[in-house]
Amino acid sequence: xxxxxxxxxLLELQxxxxxxxxxxxxxxxIFLARSGTTTWHWSDIAISVFYMGLVLATSIWLSLIGFxxxxxxxxxxxxxxxxxxxxxxxxxxxxxxxxxxxxTIAQRQVIYITAGFAVLWLIIAxxxxxDWLRRYKYTLATIGIALxxxxxxxxxxxxxxxxWLRFGTITVQPSELTKLLxxxxxxxxxxxxxxxxxxxxxxxxxxxxPLPYLLPMSIMWGLSILMVILQNDLGIxxxxxxxxxxxxxxxxxxxxxxLAGAVxxxxxxxxxxxxxxHARVRVAVWLNPWSDxxxxxxxxxxxxxxFAHGHIFGTGLGFGMPQAIPVVETDYxxxxxxxxxxxxxxxxxxxxxxxxxxxxxxxxxxxRDTFLRLLAAGLSAVLGLQAFIILAGDVRLLPLTGxxxxxxxxxxxxxxxxxLIVGLLLKISAHGExx
Amino acid sequence: xxxxxxxSAALLAATLLAIYGVLRTTDRAQPLWLAxxxxxxxxxxxALWPPIRRTARRIERSMLHVITVLSIGFxxxxxxxxxxxxxxxxxxxxxxxxGAVVGxxxxxxALVEARRGRILARDGTVIAQTERAANGEIRRVYPFAPAAYxxxxxxxxxxGATNIEQAYDAELSGxxxxxxxxxxxxxxxxxxxxxxxxxxxxPALQAKAxxxxxxxxxxxxxxxxxxxxILAMASAPSFDPNKLAVSTTxxxxxxxxxxxxxxxxxxxxxxxxxxxxxxxxxxPGSIFKTVTAAAALEHHTATLDRVYRDEGALSVGDRVxxxxxxxxxxxxxxxxxEAYGYSLNVVFAQIGLELGEAxxxxxxxxxxxxxxxxxxxxxxxxxxxxxxGYLGNPAAMAVTAFGQGQLLVTPLQMVLVAAAVANNGQVxxxxxxxxxxTANGAIIQQTQPKIWRQAVDPTIASQLQEMxxxxxxxxxxxxxxxxxxxxxxxxxxxEVGNQPPHAWFxxxxxxxxxxxxxxxxxxxxxEGVQTALPLGKALLEAALQRSQ
Numbered sequence: 014x015x016x017x018x019x020x021x022x023l024l025e026l027q028x029x030x031x032x033x034x035x036x037x038x039x040x041x042x043i044f045l046a047r048s049g050t051t052t053w054h055w056s057d058i059a060i061s062v063f064y065m066g067l068v069l070a071t072s073i074w075l076s077l078i079g080f081x082x083x084x085x086x087x088x089x090x091x092x093x094x095x096x097x098x099x100x101x102x103x104x105x106x107x108x109x110x111x112x113x114x115x116x117t118i119a120q121r122q123v124i125y126i127t128a129g130f131a132v133l134w135l136i137i138a139x140x141x142x143x144d145w146l147r148r149y150k151y152t153l154a155t156i157g158i159a160l161x162x163x164x165x166x167x168x169x170x171x172x173x174x175x176x177w178l179r180f181g182t183i184t185v186q187p188s189e190l191t192k193l194l195x196x197x198x199x200x201x202x203x204x205x206x207x208x209x210x211x212x213x214x215x216x217x218x219x220x221x222x223p224l225p226y227l228l229p230m231s232i233m234w235g236l237s238i239l240m241v242i243l244q245n246d247l248g249i250x251x252x253x254x255x256x257x258x259x260x261x262x263x264x265x266x267x268x269x270x271x272l273a274g275a276v277x278x279x280x281x282x283x284x285x286x287x288x289x290x291h292a293r294v295r296v297a298v299w300l301n302p303w304s305d306x307x308x309x310x311x312x313x314x315x316x317x318x319x320f321a322h323g324h325i326f327g328t329g330l331g332f333g334m335p336q337a338i339p340v341v342e343t344d345y346x347x348x349x350x351x352x353x354x355x356x357x358x359x360x361x362x363x364x365x366x367x368x369x370x371x372x373x374x375x376x377x378x379x380x381r382d383t384f385l386r387l388l389a390a391g392l393s394a395v396l397g398l399q400a401f402i403i404l405a406g407d408v409r410l411l412p413l414t415g416x417x418x419x420x421x422x423x424x425x426x427x428x429x430x431x432x433l434i435v436g437l438l439l440k441i442s443a444h445g446e447x448x
Numbered sequence: 449x450x451x452x453x454x455x456s457a458a459l460l461a462a463t464l465l466a467i468y469g470v471l472r473t474t475d476r477a478q479p480l481w482l483a484x485x486x487x488x489x490x491x492x493x494x495a496l497w498p499p500i501r502r503t504a505r506r507i508e509r510s511m512l513h514v515i516t517v518l519s520i521g522f523x524x525x526x527x528x529x530x531x532x533x534x535x536x537x538x539x540x541x542x543x544x545x546x547g548a549v550v551g552x553x554x555x556x557x558a559l560v561e562a563r564r565g566r567i568l569a570r571d572g573t574v575i576a577q578t579e580r581a582a583n584g585e586i587r588r589v590y591p592f593a594p595a596a597y598x599x600x601x602x603x604x605x606x607x608g609a610t611n612i613e614q615a616y617d618a619e620l621s622g623x624x625x626x627x628x629x630x631x632x633x634x635x636x637x638x639x640x641x642x643x644x645x646x647x648x649x650x651p652a653l654q655a656k657a658x659x660x661x662x663x664x665x666x667x668x669x670x671x672x673x674x675x676x677x678i679l680a681m682a683s684a685p686s687f688d689p690n691k692l693a694v695s696t697t698x699x700x701x702x703x704x705x706x707x708x709x710x711x712x713x714x715x716x717x718x719x720x721x722x723x724x725x726x727x728x729x730x731x732p733g734s735i736f737k738t739v740t741a742a743a744a745l746e747h748h749t750a751t752l753d754r755v756y757r758d759e760g761a762l763s764v765g766d767r768v769x770x771x772x773x774x775x776x777x778x779x780x781x782x783x784x785x786e787a788y789g790y791s792l793n794v795v796f797a798q799i800g801l802e803l804g805e806a807x808x809x810x811x812x813x814x815x816x817x818x819x820x821x822x823x824x825x826x827x828x829x830x831x832x833x834x835x836x837g838y839l840g841n842p843a844a845m846a847v848t849a850f851g852q853g854q855l856l857v858t859p860l861q862m863v864l865v866a867a868a869v870a871n872n873g874q875v876x877x878x879x880x881x882x883x884x885x886t887a888n889g890a891i892i893q894q895t896q897p898k899i900w901r902q903a904v905d906p907t908i909a910s911q912l913q914e915m916x917x918x919x920x921x922x923x924x925x926x927x928x929x930x931x932x933x934x935x936x937x938x939x940x941x942x943e944v945g946n947q948p949p950h951a952w953f954x955x956x957x958x959x960x961x962x963x964x965x966x967x968x969x970x971x972x973x974x975e976g977v978q979t980a981l982p983l984g985k986a987l988l989e990a991a992l993q994r995s996q
Contacts (some may be wrong), residue, residue: 067935211506249599258515266510318552320532321540337553352740360526367522378508390511394518399520408528409477410485 024078028088029065029072036061036095039330043103046331060123064098067130080137081214082443083376089369090435093420094126094428096362099330100346101423103353107336118342118423125425129432135437143440147384157194158236160187163314165243167264186426187418188249192399193430196256196391203264204384211265247285247292248406248414259394264387292412299412312339316407319345319352327355342423344415347407363404366419370397376442389441392434452657455495460489474539478529485524491521514661516896542617551604554959561586561695563621564733566641567612569598570882573651575599575611576689588693594658595649597723598681598880601689606706611723612881613689615825616645619884619893640837641887648677648882656990657682660983665971666857667724670987673712673956673965675897676876679991683724687713729856730969733942733976734791735952736851740800741915743811745908749802752785752911756795767843769797773924788915789923791939793850800849805839814903815865816875822900823860830861852943863967865903866954869916870962871934873909874899913962916955924977925955928985933957933992937984939976948972950983951979957988964991 040061044053055062070089075082100106105119112340116124146153164187169177177184205208258274261267286293294309302310302317315338322328327350334342335349351359373393380386396419403422406413417427469484496519498512531539534821541552567576575592576599588603590596600611609617622640657668657680670680691709694702713720722728744750759780762769771794787795798809812832813819821827833854836845847853860878870876877900884893904912916936919925925937937955944950955963966984973979 108964263507263510263514266506300479317532317540317552318554320529321537322552322554323533324537325534334554350534351529356529359529359533363522363526363529367519370518371515374511377511383507386507390507390514397518401518401525404525405521405528408525408532410482410524410528 020076020079022072022084023083025072025087028085029091032068032092032095033065034090035092036064036099039099040102042329043099043331057436060098060102064095064126067127069435071130071133080443082439083372085372086439087371088367090420096350097421098126100123100235100421101342102351103331104336104342105429108342116209121425122423125428129428132429132432133436136433136440140440143385146421147201147204149331150198151226152348153194154198157191160191163187186424189430192252192256193433195253196395197388198415199257199260200384200387200391203260207264246281246415248416250443251402251414252416255398256391256395260387260391262391297413299409301354310380313413314340316345316348319348323352323355325356327353327358343417344413345407346405346418346421366397366400369393373438376438380441385441389438392438396431396434450451458491458494462488470531471534476528476536479486489524492523496520524808535813538618551608563622563642565622565887568593568644568646569649569651570646571651575647579742585697585969586695588695590689590784592651594655596685596689597683598649599689601692603694603706606694606703607710609694610721612645616881619643619645620804643892644885644887646882646885647880648679650679650994651681651888653987653991654682656680656988660986664973665718666969666973667728668983668987669725669859669863669967670886670991671863671867671878671965673870673876673962676878677882677897678878678880681725681880685720687720706741716995723825724744725859726823726825729828729830729858730950731944732853732855732857732862733851733939733940733950733952735862735938735954736855737788737791737796738810738869738912738916738938738954739812739815740796740803740849741784742904742908743808744799744803745911746811746904747803747807750784750799752915753783755781755783756787756798758782758792758794762794762797763799764801764846765841765843769794769846780878784973785918789919791924796850797846800845801842803849805845811904814901816861817866821860822877825840827860829857830857831855851940859967861967862954863965866956866967867965868903869912870956870965871908872906873902874906875903925981927977928955928981930985930992931987932958933959935988936962937981941976948974951976953980953984955984957990957992959992964988
């Protein structure tokens with residue numbers, strides 16, 4: 014009995030109260046705000062109830078199988094995903110007009126979330142050891158490059174960027190999976206050669222990096238960047254590049270590499286700016302949206318209004334008008350929360366991402382071996398960096414890019430990949446021991 | 449210990465830089481602000497850099513560094529959020545949305561429009577209000593035509609708003625009420641009712657001013673010299689805001705009609721959308737002699753009875769100034785008072801040359817030149833010269849002294865000059881909005897008359913007053929005389945290239961002591977005394993009758 018009790022993931026269950034209340038009360042608010050009444054029925058919030066059922070079932074199942082991994086990760090992810098679910102429910106009436114395809118965008122999001130949890134279960138239930146990832150690093154890298162090549166050749170262009178592959182009615186964004194493959198490859202490669210890479214050749218006061226060992230990694234990275242630039246999206250390029258630098262720094266602890274890399278990227282970005290029209294427009298709009306308020310600046314100005322209307326406390330879920338921002342469900346989901354949850358809400362979301370990264374880092378610290386440590390560091394960094402790049406774009410700290418906000422933005426590819434990442438992190442946090 | 453000091457200093461410096469940046473920049477993506485953010489980020493890195501045990505593993509050490517950098521990145525996102533959601537909020541929401549810039553759809557929802565407050569004249573005459581038809585149609589109407597363009601237009605979905613509708617949007621829409629009430633309304637999702645903006649405009653005088661201008665391009669301002677309250681402010685050509693105001697309930701035909709009217713205004717290219725009293729900048733001509741005289745008296749380079757020679761021409765450098773204004777071609781000696789009343793350019797050229805650039809500029813600045821005049825609507829600054837070195841040239845100094853050269857002034861600036869002369873040298877802060885009240889008439893905010901700045905000493909002001917009165921009693925401004933009232937004035941005829949000159953008049957009038965100041969400009973109207981003076985006199989007379 015006492016043994017069974019100690020296996021209960023009590024902290025996790027306690028923390029799940031937050032996303033539970035958030036999604037259920039939030040959806041109810043949205044429904045009531047829309048209907049303008051105070052009468053409701055359970056069926057109106059069925060989606061949130063279903064979602065929380067899914068989350069709780071996951072937590073209880075983890076308790077039942079005696080899973081000993083991290084207990085904070087799931088509540089954070091459940092909160093963020095719940096916010097995404099609320100957002101899409103909130104926007105559904107406005108998006109319905111565009112909701113062509115095999116289901117409405119809100120229904121699709123529920124299906125993706127369910128699929129995401131399924132991925133989580135599969136990883137935890139069936140993946141025994143993560144060592145095989147290390148062994149198949151070149152295979153994984155090849156798959157990643159093949160995916161990017163396929164996108165380049167057969168890709169679908171949406172909003173000026175060629176990032177999607179179309180299978181019938183389903184569009185897939187392969188760069189989401191590629192980012193994961195890149196992290197795994199870098200972790201495995203750096204684990205093998207990090208001492209060699211870190212030492213370098215001393216030549217007087219200068220240390221020359223051991224180029225032969227940096228080469229395969231640089232090629233892999235360079236190819237991804239090149240493809241991404243050819244695909245017309247600098248956001249993903251920035252993400253890939255930052256992951257590369259972060260992992261290189263974590264593995265070797267050498268600031269020189271980071272600085273050299275950053276300078277190289279600055280030059281590459283400058284050149285790319287002159288080659289890629291899409292990116293140039295985004296930079297111009299970032300600095301002065303009012304130069305073309307009805308055209309390219311329209312989206313940004315509308316987001317500006319949304320944030321400003323939110324003020325400190327927000328208008329309340331369902332009471333704003335975030336649908337005025339074009340493509341709000343992916344590019345500007347943050348602005349939608351800015352309007353309806355206010356500064357308190359947006360800062361809370363920032364804090365959640367930071368907490369997620371910090372928790373990932375903690376998992377990395379406690380990981381069993383260097384490969385897992387690097388892997389955990391890379392996986393949490395990729396979530397943090399991706400969130401940072403799009404959030405910074407939303408608040409005009411950086412130019413806006415088309416990458417998704419992890420767990421919140423609508424879209425299957427990013428949701429599945431991010432749940433894959435969480436699954437791996439949970440697995441690593443369980444010290445890689447059999448469940 | 450030193451470590452602690454460095455960290456605190458870095459944190460403090462970052463905070464100060466952030467405050468400086470917020471004060472200096474208006475937009476979150478201005479290069480200056482972005483550069484400051486980079487520096488703030490670096491300072492935070494110094495302040496927050498984690499102390500790490502020497503025994504820590506390399507990976508742990510570098511991971512902590514990565515997390516620190518990422519956290520700082522997130523903090524910077526937070527700073528940007530604070531700017532857009534709290535600090536810059538009002539600026540973003542009340543940004544001008546004139547035609548070219550797309551409006552905020554939240555402001556054009558039927559509910560928001562329906563509760564927008566009214567714009568009233570001081571006696572309650574409605575200048576702008578929102579009407580709701582039986583069929584739910586909402587319409588912003590401007591029933592009082594002579595002041596309609598002062599209210600501006602409110603057309604959120606199409607052209608945004610202008611003038612009072614724009615400048616007082618926060619009050620009219622109810623956003624700027626009592627802070628805690630607005631907050632409570634927000635939390636409870638109660639509608640915040642809009643407030644009424646009550647102007648200082650006297651409808652009878654405004655109608656008179658508008659009628660006097662009669663559609664000729666130009667401007668008239670009538671002001672209470674003691675308070676700075678604007679009693680009438682006419683501008684022509686203007687526009688009919690009734691034809692520009694559209695709402696969410698407008699039909700496609702109404703939208704098309706509004707667009708066509710806006711286009712026709714723009715194509716006519718007459719500047720109908722420009723509010724001339726505050727935005728029009730003109731060469732002042734002889735009315736500027738008032739400022740020159742003030743400077744000369746203030747700096748003791750001249751007195752009222754000092755005698756100057758005017759032989760009909762004066763050569764300064766390579767330029768010859770021809771005198772056309774002498775009352776008697778055989779007379780060559782005039783006091784300064786006479787020179788002002790007869791508007792003698794040759795005498796004022798001499799006064800200006802004696803005075804020099806620095807002293808003229810100092811006095812002009814005290815009257816408000818070059819400074820943003822505090823007002824309820826945006827005001828274009830008036831200038832002595834556009835090229836920095838221009839006034840260093842004696843010929844340029846000479847012509848500037850009698851009102852030509854590169855001088856550009858707004859009618860509002862010139863009415864303030866007249867008002868300061870009439871008000872013991874004190875420039876009143878002009879205001880157009882008397883108070884803000886709730887829909888029930890409870891006053892939320894009352895404008896208190898203020899003195900903006902002291903232009904000249906009271907003794908100098910009384911000499912200037914005497915000079916302006918002499919100009920009406922004995923000089924060329926004599927048609928401005930009103931029986932039973934003290935009147936001072938100055939006409940101006942400003943040369944503008946090959947076109948007919950601008951006609952100007954500034955003046956003041958009152959019973960016992962000066963009470964009202966007026967400035968009139970009729971663009972390309974010819975002689976000031978013939979075109980502008982009668983309008984100014986008629987308005988002053990009307991104002992005196994009203995106050996009896």
